[in-house]
Amino acid sequence: MLIPVSDLGLVRLNTELPVWHARVNSYSWTAAALAVAEKKGRLVSLWAAEDSGEDSSGLVVSAAYAVQEGLVWLALPVRANHPVYPGLSGIFPVASRMQRAAADLVGVFADGSQDNRPWLNHGAWPADYFPLQQKLSGQEVFTRSQTMDYAFVRVEGDGVHEVPVGPVHAGTIEPGHFRFSIVGEKVLRLEERLGYTHKGIEKRFTQLPPLEAHHLAGRVSGDSTVAYAWAYCMALESASGCSIPKRANWLRALMLERERVANHLGDLGALGNDAALSFGLAQFSRLKEDWLRLSKQVFGHRFMMDCVVPGGVASDVDSTVADRLCRQCDRIEREVLALRRVYDEHAGLQDRFITTGRVRPELATQLGLIGLAGRASGQAIDLRCNHPWMPYDTLDVKMATHRNGDVAARVTVRFEEVLESLRLVRAICTELPIGEFHTGMSLPENAAFGAGWVEGWRGEIFVALELYGIDHDNRIHRCHCHDPSWQNWPVLEHAIIGNIVPDFPLINKSFNLSYSGHDL
Amino acid sequence: MLKIIKQIARTGICTEVAPVCNDALRVEAGRIQQQILDILGKALTIRHVDAGSCNGCELEIHALGNPYYNIEGLGIRFVASPRHADMLLVTGPVSRNMVEALRRTYEATPDPKVVVAIGDCGCSGGIFGESYASSGRVSNVIPVDVAVPGCPPTPTDILQGVLTAVTNRKS
Numbered sequence: 264m265l266i267p268v269s270d271l272g273l274v275r276l277n278t279e280l281p282v283w284h285a286r287v288n289s290y291s292w293t294a295a296a297l298a299v300a301e302k303k304g305r306l307v308s309l310w311a312a313e314d315s316g317e318d319s320s321g322l323v324v325s326a327a328y329a330v331q332e333g334l335v336w337l338a339l340p341v342r343a344n345h346p347v348y349p350g351l352s353g354i355f356p357v358a359s360r361m362q363r364a365a366a367d368l369v370g371v372f373a374d375g376s377q378d379n380r381p382w383l384n385h386g387a388w389p390a391d392y393f394p395l396q397q398k399l400s401g402q403e404v405f406t407r408s409q410t411m412d413y414a415f416v417r418v419e420g421d422g423v424h425e426v427p428v429g430p431v432h433a434g435t436i437e438p439g440h441f442r443f444s445i446v447g448e449k450v451l452r453l454e455e456r457l458g459y460t461h462k463g464i465e466k467r468f469t470q471l472p473p474l475e476a477h478h479l480a481g482r483v484s485g486d487s488t489v490a491y492a493w494a495y496c497m498a499l500e501s502a503s504g505c506s507i508p509k510r511a512n513w514l515r516a517l518m519l520e521r522e523r524v525a526n527h528l529g530d531l532g533a534l535g536n537d538a539a540l541s542f543g544l545a546q547f548s549r550l551k552e553d554w555l556r557l558s559k560q561v562f563g564h565r566f567m568m569d570c571v572v573p574g575g576v577a578s579d580v581d582s583t584v585a586d587r588l589c590r591q592c593d594r595i596e597r598e599v600l601a602l603r604r605v606y607d608e609h610a611g612l613q614d615r616f617i618t619t620g621r622v623r624p625e626l627a628t629q630l631g632l633i634g635l636a637g638r639a640s641g642q643a644i645d646l647r648c649n650h651p652w653m654p655y656d657t658l659d660v661k662m663a664t665h666r667n668g669d670v671a672a673r674v675t676v677r678f679e680e681v682l683e684s685l686r687l688v689r690a691i692c693t694e695l696p697i698g699e700f701h702t703g704m705s706l707p708e709n710a711a712f713g714a715g716w717v718e719g720w721r722g723e724i725f726v727a728l729e730l731y732g733i734d735h736d737n738r739i740h741r742c743h744c745h746d747p748s749w750q751n752w753p754v755l756e757h758a759i760i761g762n763i764v765p766d767f768p769l770i771n772k773s774f775n776l777s778y779s780g781h782d783l
Numbered sequence: 784m785l786k787i788i789k790q791i792a793r794t795g796i797c798t799e800v801a802p803v804c805n806d807a808l809r810v811e812a813g814r815i816q817q818q819i820l821d822i823l824g825k826a827l828t829i830r831h832v833d834a835g836s837c838n839g840c841e842l843e844i845h846a847l848g849n850p851y852y853n854i855e856g857l858g859i860r861f862v863a864s865p866r867h868a869d870m871l872l873v874t875g876p877v878s879r880n881m882v883e884a885l886r887r888t889y890e891a892t893p894d895p896k897v898v899v900a901i902g903d904c905g906c907s908g909g910i911f912g913e914s915y916a917s918s919g920r921v922s923n924v925i926p927v928d929v930a931v932p933g934c935p936p937t938p939t940d941i942l943q944g945v946l947t948a949v950t951n952r953k954s
Contacts, residue, residue, distance in 0.1 A: 297835075303859035388916075394915050402916050404915065431884050434861075435833075435835045437836070437838055438833050438881060445898050459835070460875070460880070461878055461880055462835050462911045463914040465916055467912070483837065485839025485842060486838055486842060529845070531843070531854055533845075542791070545849070546850065548845070548850070549794065551849070552851050565843075566839060568839070604786065608786070708951075736922040777838065779835075779836065
């Protein structure tokens with residue numbers, strides 16, 4: 264049994280990965296959450312929307328759980344005149360910020376939640392303006408009276424002081440605010456405030472035709488453009504009951520693995536640099552550039568943006584090109600192995616990496632750490648291994664894990680994943696099935712919904728898509744994109760405790776979380 | 784140490800020739816004065832501001848530092864504070880939550896200063912446009928001298944935009 268709660272009425276969706284859906288009442292909503300926690304399941308995402316069904320004045324709160332068998336999407340209708348639902352943050356701490364975001368966007372509030380501060384609303388729009396309401400165009404503009412004060416948690420005591428950092432940071436990174444409470448150099452507490460890059464992506468989705476919205480999905484977080492585009496297309500194809508050619512799936516995986524390698528190469532260089540080994544940055548950034556240039560030649564774009572499209576992929580790869588891709592993997596592999604020896608034997612570098620920013624496996628489980636950072640803290644979660652979909656079902660992906668949970672472990676996992684992805688790219692290029700790389704697709708006549716779930720380089724990316732039928736011009740009712748950064752940002756606050764402030768850039772980089780993917 | 788030196792020797796120098804400037808990228812003709820160029824001379828410091836981008840443009844700005852583009856070899860350096868900067872390199876549609884921070888960064892940058900907007904979003908708002916959450920193009924918030932389109936623009940495009948902003952108009 265997926266979730267041991269009676270009468271949930273779960274229905275298996277037509278998806279490549281195992282996904283079930285049910286509408287529940289508030290009693291089974293809470294019972295299911297407790298049962299999932301009991302069975303060591305995880306909360307993947309929590310979001311809200313207006314109801315597209317008969318009761319169009321109502322609201323719906325949704326939760327997606329990862330259980331052993333797959334993903335369970337539960338939807339709880341909530342009355343608009345009393346928009347309150349049983350909160351989940353007491354069971355899954357990771358729910359807290361998602362509940363605050365749902366309150367800001369839809370105006371639905373979690374009962375029993377201890378933190379009700381706005382999360383995405385920084386005062387640029389009124390507290391009673393809920394942008395995802397359908398009666399609103401989303402084009403409303405407000406004259407901002409003043410920047411809203413945010414009640415950071417204060418740490419008090421002898422010699423404690425605060426260091427505010429951001430939203431504009433010292434490096435070329437995305438904007439966010441970090442409030443450190445420190446004594447001397449030691450960090451007692453870090454509190455993050457995000458939402459600075461909120462640019463209305465989820466509202467924008469509802470204004471785009473479903474067959475074009477993959478462009479937007481590919482720009483939720485630029486470094487994960489393939490993963491998002493795939494997750495969106497997977498959701499659209501599942502809602503439309505369309506199955507894509509085998510070759511298209513293989514080519515999507517080829518791009519996803521190339522995206523993983525590109526990001527890991529960049530991070531390995533940056534991590535060396537943050538520990539004062541600029542040699543590492545120069546070498547890895549050179550390899551990354553070589554990698555991106557071949558992507559440009561083969562797929563027409565350095566990051567493969569807009570290369571995953573509804574119904575398949577935008578272009579094919581012929582055997583000569585496949586051969587070039589394989590040869591590049593051989594060369595990059597040789598270079599990565601040489602550089603790994605340099606990293607491993609560099610005492611100064613290892614001294615900065617080992618025990619820095621440690622997240623022990625028990626804490627990681629408790630807080631729901633996932634993706635690459637999770638695997639470095641003993642969380643054996645990788646969708647390519649847990650629920651291998653095509654083509655991963657035949658590729659036998661080897662999961663990289665580590666138990667130390669420090670910067671060194673996150674570096675090790677990156678090295679191992681680069682090598683594994685290079686193997687996968689070669690395997691895909693050699694075994695690429697013959698056939699079409701694209702199929703035409705038509706949108707469903709009636710309202711429909713679908714889900715996409717993909718293991719991006721940072722962690723699992725989830726897309727929940729609800730479409731109107733032909734009577735509403737096949738518009739998108741709601742498209743919710745979930746980035747693994749939602750899970751991992753709060754854990755970063757714990758990883759830094761007891762470390763020194765100058766190690767924060769290194770620890771932060773070792774997680775390398777997305778601001779844009781989180782803020783939407 | 785020997786491994787590092789060997790690797791450096793094996794790699795050699797892979798820096799490529801920098802692109803030439805392109806007058807078509809100029810937004811406000813005449814704002815860049817000879818006087819500014821005289822002050823900036825051959826050394827330029829840049830403060831990058833992500834005002835709400837998807838981080839695609841950031842990846843390409845990072846790439847400018849790799850050995851192929853070797854932006855530091857041209858005398859151009861990214862600095863940690865706007866107070867040390869001659870130029871602001873701004874990406875993204877400006878999210879409403881970043882308007883204030885971007886304005887303050889602009890004010891903190893000493894005169895004379897130049898602003899280069901990067902990417903389709905910085906040029907026009909891109910796919911995100913203007914909404915309750917997005918103020919759209921960078922020039923809606925601060926004055927822009929040069930705008931570099933692309934999603935994201937390649938490192939060469941960005942470098943060309945930067946060089947255009949600090950090179951006198953061809954005429």
